[in-house]
Amino acid sequence: MVDELPDAFITPGFTDSHVHLIWGSDSLDRVGLGGARNLADMLARLKAFADAHPERDWIVGAGWGLGALEQSPYHSGGSCYRFGT
16 A cells, blocks of 8 residues: 655654653662662762762662673672661
């Protein structure tokens, strides 16, 4: 089937109108860990955020992936707690 639309521009599949509004806005309140190359970098970012927001009881990081790290953060379960109390 062919539809001729001489005065129209049709681009099927080139636009995406859905938005992850809740997930996206929730991530604005998290520590940006994207681009962190190692655990020390991640901990430095978390500590800087914690120091800037002493009123917070809970801090959440976002945007990191294990594949980008030189060393797995799971080697020491207590690493993230050393500046927390």
